[in-house]
Amino acid sequence: MTAGRALGLVAGAALAACKPELGDPASLITEPRILAVRSEPAEIAPDHAVTYRALVAAPDGTGGGPPDVDWSFCTEPAPLSSNNVVNDACLQVAAMLADRGLEIQATIPIDACSVFGPTPPAPLPGKPPLRPHDADVTGGYYQPIRARAELAGDALTPGIGLTRITCDLANAPIDVAVEFRARYRANRNPTLVGVTALAAAAAPNAGAADLGAGDVPAVLAPRTAVSLRASWTEDSAESFPVFDPQSRTLVDHREAIRVSWFVSAGELASDRTGRSEAETESFADDVWTTPDAGPARLWIVLRDSRGGVAFAGYTVAIGR
């Protein structure tokens, strides 16, 4: 027998993208929506007061009056098997707070670290101990709060805010827990400096315009790709220690900052941009293709990776 030989013949394989079109992007506001829930302070221990404020956006503004918002604390954690952030029951049954409106004050339930945190209730006699809740990737636990809004008689999709609560470490060695307490600083909300329209993408030397400067709205050209830049203070991305369950030591992290962009018209290149933990820049850019006519509205929500929130809204005139 002779040695083998190969005959190669390759035909083209016709593959097309299998992803369907899913309609409007998340960044296009076509109906009233809750865009953010901010708690101040961003992190607090149970049984302490906190101020909540919701950001509600409507494509034509909320000129008919502010939305009516009722607030309720969720009382049950999500099942361990659920990927959702809260127990679905919170959408039906929750501890409703007395205050209503876009901004309210409330006190974090005293049992928050037990219900949602690392200190589960004591087991019943003869029963095994209960499993502590797992912390999120930043080592945090959260008290969820439900916000239900109505605008001009129409109910909006409910929003769930999560306030980071200061609890003990779960399962950590004592020395690690002591060190954690000494080094950890509660999270603070990031600070949004502002949003700047850098230039039209087609005319990069046209100069910059601060969308929030003065009472007169900025004017942008129609059907133009405009580079937008959201900036935040350098101390918005804080550093913090995290108990790593794998190495069982404290590992230092730095907050990532995410920017969510929303417009009432036109098209954004990205729904969200941001900076990862490794990126130290204090700004993030996006490109907005402006609509044919204005005015148009722009909302910016800044989030840090420990649940801190800042937001702002702008009205932009479209014209020459």
Add this chain to the structure above:
Amino acid sequence: MIVRIRRPDSAAARPRPWPRVLAVLAMAAVLAAGSAARAQFVVTRPPRLVHFVDATRPAGATPDQTASVVLSIDIAADGSVADVRVQTSGGAEWDAAAVAAARQFVFEPAEVDNQPAPVTITYRYAFTVQEQLVSLGPQINFEGVVVDRFKKLPLARVKIAIKDLQVDTATDEAGAFAFTDLPVGTHQVELSGPGLVTVTTDEEITAKHKRTVKYYAEPRDEGVDDEQIVKATRIKKETASVSIRTEEARKVPGTQGDTLKVVQNLPGVGRSSFGSGQLIVWGSAPNETRVFIDGVEIPALYHGGGLRSTVNSDLVKSIELLPGAFGAEYGRGIGGLVKAETRALPRSGTHGYAALDVIDASALVSTALSSSARIAVAGRRSHLGAVLSQVTSEDVGDFVPIPQYYDGQILAQLDLGKDEQLELGALGSDDQLTRAIDASDPAEVRRQQTHDRYYRAFARYTRILDDGSSLFVVPSVGWDGNTTRAEFGAVPTSLDVGAWRYALRAGYRRKLAPGLTLSLGLDGAGQRSEVSRLGSVNLPPREGDVTVFGQPPGDQVNADRWTASLVSIAPYAFVEIALGGLAITPGLRIDPYLIDGSRLTPIVGNTPTLGYRRMAIAFEPRLSATYQLTRDLQLRAGGGLYDQPPDPVDLSAVFGNPTLGPIRASHASGGLAYRITGTFTAELLGFYKAIDHLASRSPLPTPPLAAALVDQGIGRSYGGQILLRQELSHGVFGWITYSLIRSERRDHPDTAWRPLDYDQTHVASVLASYDLGGGWQLGARFRYATGVPRTPVMGSYFDARDDQYEPLFGGQNTTRVPAFYQLDARLERTFTVSDHRTNVFIDVQNLTNRKNPEEIIYNFDYTVQKYITGLPTLAVIGARVEL
């Protein structure tokens, strides 16, 4: 080889005159005379020849010469011949011979008006060639050739025995055999040989005729020894099994020539989810079905994406699917069984092939090292990613996993003696998948990397003893590795599993008495797994998880590192009892599990870890029965108890439950098989499976410590299947299958039954392949499958911390992906180039370019639902050259 025997009857060789003369009596003259004398006389009885004399052929006439002489014979009133004249000459010498003979004829006189009277008749004397048996010594009167049923190649050294005469012979290198002077009558012929199914058949030997036959022998499956089997039909110990030969499987459209991929088209097998290659057998989850190569368990039959099998097809002789209710030899799985058996390597020369197609490249070389030793080496490597990067859109990798893989096999076979063989083998497979989706939002960055591999080394000793009993011993050792790394934004997930696997499988089978065969065996297996896991409890996902495609996992993370050892040495025994048409196989298997783990509870502070060790014993009676109601109709039934040890990954104190025990199941099936023609069969089968102690996620928000999983789940699957199958005959093969299966789970006592995530109520496939001649082969396959269940999204809410909407689900698995149906075709040509057999094929999938929905996808706030569709028309062209 010629075997001479003493015949009890030598009549067949008795000498007879040659040539024999056939005489034809013509009454034309009588009738003519009667007509002429009608006025006065009437012939009331014609003359009748009562003494015939053969004419002597002229000297010098050759045996094949013929002649015809028309005579006029005067017959006296007493019946004697008065005179003979030639009317039409056949030649002077022939005329004289005919006249001389005719003069010696004696007639019964004719009667005229009822009185004897002289008459004249016209007589044609024909000299013809007459066959005559003469004694020229022993004569072959039964001969034939034995060929491989599927490869159509002659088989040498096949024993052909005439059982009733106690004589035998063997085929030569051309597969030919012959017997001389077999006595007339019906004889029982038995074909047997190493590696062949022993068959018996009846042959009718008649006088003066030589019987020439062509036998198609079938390679034997493991465990079938010299047992008498009628009409080439092996005794089926299993109630439900389908076996496909590689020669057929390779030509099935949609498999790209991969033998083992044909399993996906067999009855009772659901369609694997898009790009997964999972085996869903009789409504079982993929991790409940076991795959064996020569008795050695391997963790994966297919490479990632299901594109190709992990074992080279050319090393595989046959593949058998047992969807359930199988015998006592196998256990530790509550689903089905897939058994592949390696083929006997060629006993001479060097053989092999090299092949290349869009998906991968592969090659195999086998050579005979000596008359008793053979070795084969095979390998395969994928290059699909490189091909697709040239022709497809950039984001196809986001939705279509494109694996990179390679595999290799080494197989050595040694003949230690007559019917004694040792096989040494090594198998290896490696799959890697890397996907990355970059985004300007750090929380939307997705990275995924998986690396799955296994390695096996084994020996397989088989022997057929002189008394007809057989034994086998298969020790093996191996290592399985599974690595998963994923990042969903800043949320990490990692799972590393490394497991050493040891196994020893041995069996002995002996016929105790006619119709009674005993099999004893030992099935030992052990594994030690080291597992490390980090991330969300809900990732990797499990069957029964309620989620939607693309939904990020929860961002709550934990970590654990543990070891788990599982050891089981299971003795088994079964008896095959044949009572006429009834065959019963009762069996018993005892699986004692020793489970040893390093951690019973999660690490808390500085407290030392606490390990555990426990034993669980499973008694598993099995029973199967067949009844041959008629020659072509067989009734079948079977059932038994089965169990499956816990997955070491589930024994985590953080992510699972270290106290989990084996899953239990009971199977029952019954049906019939009807042989419509020699190669066309119909099978109808119904089944029921019940499962308990299934591990499922704890439904509690705050479950007890080390109880993220609980073994409260139960399951059931039931249904039926039909198979109409035309085996390879006259260049045609194909089958039609339809399965009606319902598979359900109840995760906890207080929850409702729900469909299994993999449930497909209706699965049908029709495939056929036809040899067009000239080396052309054309095939087509049509598949239909009910869409898999999914949990509908009834609404959503906004997670303001993560800026994402979360789904609100309806009833679990109460909606489905739309049904799948697809037409595939395959055209191939085989020809010879410079003495090398060459095969070129085009395998076209989704010929109609149907956009089959594969998964449900939602927009950002779950108000728009669409489907991710499968691949459009995909043509795979490849070539293969054999040495």
